[in-house]
Amino acid sequence: MIFALPTLAEPRHFSLAEKLLFLALAAASVWGFWRRFGVVLEKILEAKKDAGFHLFPIGRRGREFLWEVMCQAKVIRQRPLPGLAHAFVFWAFCAFALVTLNHCATILGIGFLDPDGFAGRCYFYFAAVFALACAVGILGLFVRRFLARPRWLGEKLSWESGLIALLIFALMATYLAAFFVSDKNPAAKALWWAHTLTLLAFLPVIPHTKHLHLVLSPVTVFLSRGGFSRIPPLSGDEDFGLVAGKDLTQLVSLQAYSCVECGRCTEHCPANNTGKRLNPKQIVLGLRGYLNEFGPSSDEPLLGKYNSQQAVFECTTCGACEFQCPVGIEHVPILVGLRRGAVNTGAWDDPHGAKLFLALERGSNALGFPLAERDRFIEKNALPLYDGTQEYCLWLGCMGGYDPKGREIILSLVRVMQHLGVTFGVLRKEKCTGDPVRRLGNDLLFQQLAESNMEALKQSKTKKIISICPHCVRTIQEDWKEYGTPPEIEHHSEFLARYADRLPQQQSREKIVFHDPCYLGRYRNVYDEPRAVVSLAGKLVEAPRHRERSFCCGAGGGLAFLGEETGERVSHNRAAELASTGASIVGAACPFCNTMFRDALAAQGAGAPQLLDIAQLAARTLPQDNST
Amino acid sequence: MKIIVAIKQVPERDAQVHIDSSGQWIEEANLQYAMNEPDAYALEEALQLKEKAGGEVIVISTGPERVSQTIREALAKGADRAIHVVCDDLAARDALGVARLLAAAIQPESPDLLLTGLQSEDLGLGQTGVIVAELLGLPHASLILQVEIIAKEGSKAQIKARRELEEGWFQSIELPSPAVLTIQSGGNKLRYATLMGIKRAKTKEVRTVHAADLGVSAAPAVALEAITLPKKQKSTQILNGSAEEAAAALVEKLKFEARVL
Amino acid sequence: MRVLVILEERGGHISRTSWEAATAALRLAPMQEITAVVIGAQTELPAAEAAAKAFGKVIRVEHPLLAPYTSDGYCAALHQLIQQEGPTQVVFPHTYQVRDYAPALACRSGQALIGDVIEIADGPVFTRQLMQGRLNGSYRHAGNGPCFVSVQAGAFRAELPDAAAATPIETFTPAIDAAQIRTRPGEPFRGSAQTVDLGSAQWIVSVGRGIREAENLPLVQELATALGAELAASRPICDNGWLPMERQVGSSGQSVAPRLYLAVGISGAIQHLVGMKGSQCIVAINKDPDAPIFEVADYGIVGDLFEVVPALTEAVKAAKQ
Structure with missing residues (x-):
């Protein structure tokens, strides 16, 4: 036929x-x-x-x-x-x-x-x-x-x-x-x-x-580097990141010429969606324009005619752009590379940024608190010290060690771990993992923090770490590799999901909307575990943008430390979306998201949903403890 | 203009200090060190003066081998060269003894300006700069927030500095170079250390001088006999009673206990 | 024992810290062995004030070149006095002025000052703070010659016996040449007062969400006025436009370090805490006993701010009268 x-x-x-x-x-x-x-x-x-x-x-x-x-x-x-x-x-x-x-x-x-x-x-x-x-x-x-x-x-x-x-x-x-x-x-x-x-x-x-x-x-x-948002190592004594054309690598140049201008990166960019200058598509096209005009061996600064320093430092490193890109462009390493160029040479002059760097040059945490505050928290709550015999080293992080909300999350996780009979201990001294300085492009400080932490962990014979902070998890597991071999680490959502069948299921139809943290979702590919924990405490509902397409809280990339943003606050944009689901609780899994949403949800007015970390949700299912 | 900045290496702010077995000093074995913060401000002021008027910034620091790390940091931030006065018994010397070492090492350089932090974060003596001025026969001003060169004739300059007095009062003070200024924290914004700075610092000159070769007395006029933990630790006092009672109790506490009224 | 106490004048009177230093000197010698020293271009009035206390004697170190204060002038004058009097100890209040000249003065006698002393025990052993107050150090004078000591403000409560009979007053005229004075100090002036400068404010009353309505702000303003304090706020208050943004304390606003930080209706989010943790004394008023602000506070009142604040305003006004 x-x-x-x-x-x-x-x-x-x-x-x-x-x-x-x-x-x-x-x-x-x-x-x-x-x-x-x-x-x-x-x-x-x-x-x-x-x-x-x-x-x-x-x-x-x-x-x-x-x-x-x-x-x-x-x-x-x-x-x-x-x-x-x-x-x-x-x-x-x-x-x-x-x-x-x-x-x-x-x-x-x-x-x-x-x-x-x-x-x-x-x-x-x-x-x-x-x-x-x-x-x-x-x-x-x-x-x-x-x-x-x-x-x-x-x-x-x-x-x-x-x-x-x-x-x-x-x-x-x-x-x-x-x-x-x-x-x-x-x-x-x-x-x-x-x-x-x-x-x-x-x-x-x-x-x-x-x-x-x-x-x-x-x-x-x-030819992509592989892995999500992998920040490449610097090479040699004259490499300070993307300073001028001569620092553009073959991969970056290839990516710049590959852009198809579909704008998916910009469509999903939290900075661009809240009226900021940053437009990831324009960053890539800016590099292309630069290569066309000045070429790859030029000394002309990359931040200048084609790309602005302001835009580059508005990135939350949420990675939505990179995740969306259909042609394999790795936006976050490019943006971080441009920041490295500005910070490693001292060209970036920002009062908040300098304050953060100086706090970490002289002290142990990004918030600039004295270590004694952390000691007081540990003593007051009788947290056991890690001595090498317990199963987990509980990494407090800056938020867990100093932020009142972060401490509540830690204490909830501690209750759950004790209920499950899992042994753990905290370190006497921790330093910031270096997440904010890594994403802001300060390689000197990041190296110091990574090496100092790895040395301390080695001395304490830490084998396995648990952390409430996806930023700590990512930085320890991936970024530290540049300077040594970090111990195994997991996020508490992974831990809690593994033990979910040993935790009580609450008979509640309360609607809980879960906000995927960028550094847990896109960066670590963990989506189902926190949802399993949320389901223990109530009925899971989804926000319009969820899982891989989750919208940033605005804190990442060191931006939590950089003062007021221009335009609408990213956190308010997201909080409105979460509140619109009609859920009575927002489930979070990152202390930075938590701190951003605290004010942002309150600004939604009366009837705004309550904000709880998944550790707090899990702790709520436990039988009431008479001692508290 | 030739500016020397005297810097000190002190235990990092968050260092966990433990009293050593002699009871006279702290255990130094696992301590991490940093540049004394007021000295960092002195260095910043020197670098800014150099950026405005040209010249050379030399850092000087005394202490054992580990001090070279802090010297590197100062070079990384922009100092041109450094002098390391190697001294292993720094803790046993009093302010006068340390100032004598510094003065002896600084004298041959004949700087136009000597800057140092107002005080150190570890011992908090706040005397070194003033004593060095006395030993070198130079005029000095303390608690300085900003420095300005108002007139220059050959190597002689007239300096105008802003002093911070107490409770929001300030004062301008003029003095001729060479002079010593002790710098108060907070007058400038500190610059952060950069990778490029650290790499560039590798090639800068660090001259080593041994304390024993400077021919100054090590016998202290003041001896630190023992160190102890202070009794009271910070805790929150909750004031109870009716609003009036609590308010009255609070005012009493603020006036006589905290002494902030 | 012959102890010299150097007294300072502030606002026409001998300062409280000077009386405290004189009280500390009582740990070294009985009152009759203590000589009070007043110094300046005109010392008659402070000398008379000092003579009302039972010191052994009062010395007026007087010279026209001693006003205004210069380190060169004071060092020259006091060094001559020390050579004449041959004291075993010289005691100062630990003020910004003493910090400026006493180390050089001690050096001139081949001594080092034991500064900022908080306690004097038998020996005498002097205690001063080390490591930002985390440790105490006990010091002993080891040299030959006078021991120089400065006393921390507030470490001793000023309690001096009044003179029963007239305290002898001597005048000492040092030999100072105008060429010896190398520094030219200007008149003290106030820091910029026209704009809001929370960073250098000594007293701050800060208000948070607990105030509920913009209409309630005058309540807190009154307390700030009574204290002579600047008014500040946490982010939500400034976000709402109830107070201008430059009054915001916290990570996205200003970092402050006043002597007194009074937080009214502020629960204590981390963004706020990082901006005010350097305050010398923190007071929190909040109705929630679990509010994190109480973790960092030195004093706390758990209660309704609408009751506590007016009561506190009245108490402050009463105390200031």
Whole structure:
């Protein structure tokens, strides 16, 4: 029955003039492509090598490539409709690779797909299905960009997107139309030439527009550093982070040229959503602009013409941008890299930042309290000291050791651990893990804190740490690795979830909305464990933005210490969203989120939900203790 | 202008201090050290003067080997070179003895200005700068928040400094260089240490002088006999009774116990 | 024993800290062996004031070049006096002025000052604080020559016997040459008073959410006025626009370190605590006995601020009269 279907018309005979014309046009097209692409490639290759980059193990890279590029998983998952439309365009392009090759070969008389043969016929039909889906998809994308116009695509209409859409549509239309004419018909040749000219016009457009991502992003995804928001090590005595063009590495340059300007990063950025200057897409495009103008060996500062210091220090390092990015750009290491450049050279002059750094240069905690305050807390609550025999070393952290709310969380966790009969002890002295200074780009201070802490933990023979703070967990487990081997650590949500079956289930229908902390969710991939704990205490409800798409509280990246923010407070934006769920309790799992939401929820007015950490929720399920 | 800043290494603010077995000093084995904060302000003032008027900033510090770490920190923050007066029995010397060491080491440099912190965070004597001035025969001013060079003629300069008196009162004081100023905390914003600064400091000169070679007496006029823990620890007193009773009790406490009224 | 006590004049009278230093000197010698020293360009009135107490004698160190105060002038004059009197001890109140010249004066006698003493035991053994008050150190004078001691304000309660008979008053005129005085001090002036400067305020009354309505603020303002204190607030109050942002204390506002910080209706979020933890004395008034502010407070009143604050205002006014 397949033979009843129309056949793709393919002209059989081309004159010499036609052949020569084709070759000349093809050469011009390739030359047009290379004239720009060669420059980009040269800039990327000229950039500095990435310290600590290893191609192997290659398995991880292969898997990510398959999932994110071939399956378009991220593209579809995070924006289903436009994502699917894009995926069809992409898959059509893949399917068309063979068709296009054959198309060009035909004029030279070396075509290898026979439209009348079985294999050729099957393949042309196969490609036609994709061509149809692609044509519909590109129409949909055109309508979205030029009629629906979402904010994050930018205010200016992109003419090049229109041109590209037109070219793609023309490619598909000329291909599909060829099924409805006979190859004897002069229209067949006209279609062939129309298709060819579109193709040859399309090629040079690619490197001159954001459609460069067609070529670069598969490479970018494949070569990504891996791990979420991995901050690369500095190399040598003259590396202070991203100061000038000469500090841009090959990966950063590749990423800068890969950006497709879809604006997903900006759409999800808490700073940008609350009226701040930071726009992650513009940061990446700023680097691209810099590379175009100054090149990768320039001494011109990176923070200047193209990117502003103010914007860079508005980032909460929540990682929503990086998580969303479909082309493999690692925004957080770039932003932190630019901060490193400013802080490691002393160019960043901020009174709050300097106060934080000085507090940690001279003292042990980011809040600037005397250590004696922590001692008093430990003594007053008779917390056992860690002596190497207990199962867990309970890491208090700055918030758990000094913040009154953080202390409540610690004491709740202590009650639960005691109820479960799990032994633990606290250290006599802890220093800040270095999270805020690491994210603010102060490598000197971070190294001092990491080394000093690891030495103390080694002396106390700590094997396993439990912490209430996702920032401590992340920093100890991942960032300390740059300077040694940190002990094993887990977040209390993981601990509590593991023991959930030994904790009482409260018969309560009270609605609890759980706020995913960035450093627990996106950074650690822990989503279900805190929910399991919440479910012990009441009925879990979800905020509109939850799990991977959770919206930051505003505290991360050292911003909790940097004074008042411009624009709307991130915490107020999120608190309003959490309150709108109608839940009577907001469940938190990070003491920084907790401290941000305390005021922000109160500002929601009467009837605002109560704020409790999951440790407090778990402790509530315990039988009332007579001693308290 | 040649500015010398005398800095001291003191136990880190959050160090857990334990009295040693002799009962005369603290256990130094596991202590972590930092630059004395008022000295950090003195250094900051010197660096800012240099940034404005040019010249050289030299830091000097006395103490055992470990002091070199604090010297490095000062070089990292921008000092040009350093003098380390190696002295292993610093705790046994009184303020006069330490000032004698510093004066002997500073004299050959003939600085135009000598700055030091008002007092140290460990012993809190608050005398070293004033005594060094006396020993070198230089005029001095203490409790200084800001320094200004108002006139300059050759190597001679007239200095105007802002002194902090008590309870919100200030005073301007003028004196000719060379002079000694002891700097009060809080007059400037301190700069933070940077990675670049630390790397650059590696190549700066640190001259070592041994205390024994300076030919000054080590015999103290004042001896620290013993150290002990103070009796009372801070705790919150809750004042009970009716509003009037509690208010009256509070005023009494503020007046006579806390002495803040 | 011959003890010299150097008395200071403040606002036309001998200062309280000077009387405290003289009281401390009683631990070293009986009253009749203590010589009170007043110093300046005109010392008649303070000398008479000192003579009302039962000192052995009063010496007026007087010279036109001793006003205004300079370290050079005081050192020259007192060094000559010490050489003439040959005291075993010289006692000072530990004031900013004494800190400026006493170390140099002691050095001139080959001595080191034992400064900021809080206790004097037999021996005599002098106690002073070390490590920011975390330790006490006991000091003994080891040199030959006079022992120089300055006494911390408030460490001794001023209690001196009044003179039964007239205390002899001598005048000592030091030889000072104008060229010896190398520093030129200016008139003392007040720090910038026109703008809100919480950072240098000595007394602060701070108000939090417990005040409930902007209309209730005058209640707290009255207490601040009675204390001569600046009014400050926690973030929610400034967020609501009830007080200007520059009056906000905390991590996103100002860091303060007054002598007295009185927190009214502030529960004590960490953002607030980091801004005021350096205060010398912290008082909290809050109706919630579990409010974290009580953790850092020196004194606390658990009660309704609408009752406690007016009562406190009255008590302060009464105490100040």
